[in-house]
Amino acid sequence: MFAPEHIIDRNNVYIMGSGNKVIMMAHGFGCNQTMWRFLIPELPDDYKLVLFDYVGSGAASMAEYSTSKYSSLEGYAQDIVDICKVLDLQNVSFIGHSVSGTIGLLAARAVPDRINALIMICPSPCFLNIDQGYQGGFEKHDLSELIELMDKNYIGWAEYLAPLVTGITERHPVTNELTESFCTTNPISAKNFAKATFFSDHRTILPENTHPVLLLQSDNDALASLSVGQYMEKNTPNSELQVIKGKGHCLHMTHPQDVALHIKRFLEVKCAGE
Amino acid sequence: MSKVQLDNFPIGLVVTTAEGHAVLHGNKDFYRLCQQTPQSLSLLTSILTPASKIIVESFVMPLLLHEGHCSEIQLTINTPSGDKIPVLVNALMHSAEKDSIYWAISSAQKRDDLYQELINLRNDLEDKAERLKQLSETDELTKLLNRRAFVADARTMIKQAKRNNLSYSFMMLDIDHFKHINDQLGHFVGDKVIADVGALLKKYCRENDLTARIGGEEFAIFSTSNATDSASQFAEKLLKVFSSEDIQGLNVTVSIGVATSLSDDFDTLYKTADRLLYQAKKNGRNQFCAHFFT
Structure with a gap:
């Protein structure tokens, strides 16, 4: 069992407000917790908000980064489980963007008594085109190209090459200021996160869900199409799909009020039902 | 600046809606x-490859x-002729005009080649x-591991084992009468015996054990367990293995010193295993x- 300070530091956990009810917010691939800043003012104020960065993202510590652990979504889910346990969080309503919808589902399976509702913004359980019954939107070669493109887009290169040449493999924690760190992550962890996100297929865990789930999809999202949202609603027990009139994959940033409206209604109904 | 002047710039300039990226204006170089x-x-994103959309x-x-x-x-953009063109993109969203995005797009073929070279170099490195x-x-x-790697890994494993209680x-193993083998059959056979002993250790050790050759005919195995007597059982098993295996047509036996602890440091264990090996001899x-060690 880890010490609370250790996990708070490791995952750059940030807590706002107080109360017995908790909203935990998990960023998606490519970003960090600052992506929630537009949505936070719109959320109900009687909740304690718990924000964090996954190990390897944002300002979380790189000291405990493990390529093998974080090469699968289960590793990221463990971060959530660790945070829930060390802070002894109960009654957690989990909000996850994109791949964090799936990660939240995995975490809720591990600590079903702590997480009691899931809100997924632009989620997808599988970004790959599998067959006619499931089109995640991408072919494997598209995603290989993504890894190449990421390689060609990282400023972290010097930081990466220097230790390789000198033979020092210890990595320093990411301590950049907000402007630098927002949406830039360690190149190794970012690629690993990309692989875990875009090459995995977690459709089989959807039917195992036991918690109320709110799926928020935009009507035009290049990464998670409406048909993916419909597939999730159909295959996830206890779920409802709400389509927000908007385009893009970052509804919580572009349409925070619409997103918050659905979240508030969902939480009220869920709480009333408890 | 008039449209004519914008058309003269050798860079693609395009304005799109913030949502959906519908093209509102594009200069000549962009098209x-x-x-x-x-x-x-009509949509800027429609010319992007799927990876670029992500x-x-x-x-x-x-x-x-x-x-x-x-x-x-x-x-990367897809052209109607099926080519993929690497492009460099700068984009701006004015705070007073949040429904539009201003894009400057230029060809990045040479930059792409350079980066590819760098990636190849990095992979090679x-x-x-x-x-x-x-x-x-x-x-x-x-x-097997050499002595340096073994010592470093064993120190790390001790820390982990202590954390997990x-x-x-530390098992130190020495081939009996090895000097005779070298003297009577030559170093070539001696080397083969060492290689065979190493192969047998590798075969019988668990995946998480550290197995090393730490000296001429000396080997070391470092393992963790939740049962304190498991190393002794393993030592017993190894003795049986060696007495039943044919190694270069010889009857090769080994002597083993086993030091087990819950708290001692590496150097103490090493010394004890060495002393116990000497005792076994x-x-x-x-x-x-x-x-x-209790």
Whole structure:
């Protein structure tokens, strides 16, 4: 069992407000917790908000980064489980963007008594085109190209090459200021996160869900199409799909009020039902 | 600045809606670059490769929404003729005009080539570094860990074992009468015996054990367990294995010293295992002596 300070530091956990009810917010691939800043003012104020960065993202510590652990979504889910346990969080309503919808589902399976509702913004359980019954939107070669493109887009290169040449493999924690760190992550962890996100297929865990789930999809999202949202609603027990009139994959940033409206209604109904 | 002047710039300039990226205005160089016309192109994202769409949705848009601008992002566009063109993109979202995005797009073929060279170089360096690492950690004859790697890894394993409250054992193993083998059959056979002993250890050790050749005919095994007597049982098993196996047509036996602890440091364990090995030799060889620190 880890010490609370250790996990708070490791995952750059940030807590706002107080109360017995908790909203935990998990960023998606490519970003960090600052992506929630537009949505936070719109959320109900009687909740304690718990924000964090996954190990390897944002300002979380790189000291405990493990390529093998974080090469699968289960590793990221463990971060959530660790945070829930060390802070002894109960009654957690989990909000996850994109791949964090799936990660939240995995975490809720591990600590079903702590997480009691899931809100997924632009989620997808599988970004790959599998067959006619499931089109995640991408072919494997598209995603290989993504890894190449990421390689060609990282400023972290010097930081990466220097230790390789000198033979020092210890990595320093990411301590950049907000402007630098927002949406830039360690190149190794970012690629690993990309692989875990875009090459995995977690459709089989959807039917195992036991918690109320709110799926928020935009009507035009290049990464998670409406048909993916419909597939999730159909295959996830206890779920409802709400389509927000908007385009893009970052509804919580572009349409925070619409997103918050659905979240508030969902939480009220869920709480009333408890 | 008039449209005519914008058309003279050798860079693709395009204004789109913030949502959906519908093209509102594009200059001549933009249409030349993507081999489109104002009539053929309505959405900027429609010319991007799927991987580039992910970069736009996961990096560019959050950056634009958060900071208002993003610079030097490399993307790939598909042309109607089926070519893929690397482009460099800078984008701006004015705070007073949040429903539009201003894009500057230029060809990045040379930059792409350079980056590709760098990636190849990096991959090459990574491979070489990995090979060198393996060479520096591996005993040439047996392909087991060498002494340096063994000591470093064992120290790390002790820390982990202490954290998880596991016992850990240092097993030191020496081939009996090895000097005779070398003297009577030559070093070539001696080397083969060492390699065979190494192969047998590798075969019978668990995946998580550290197995090393730490001296001429001396081997070491470091293991962790939740049972304090498991190392002794393993030593007993190894003695049986060696007495039943044919090694270069010889009856090769070994002597073993086993030191197990829950708290001692590496150096203490090493010294104890060494002493116990000496004891096993003194007691007549082909046996093990074990000690558990309480």
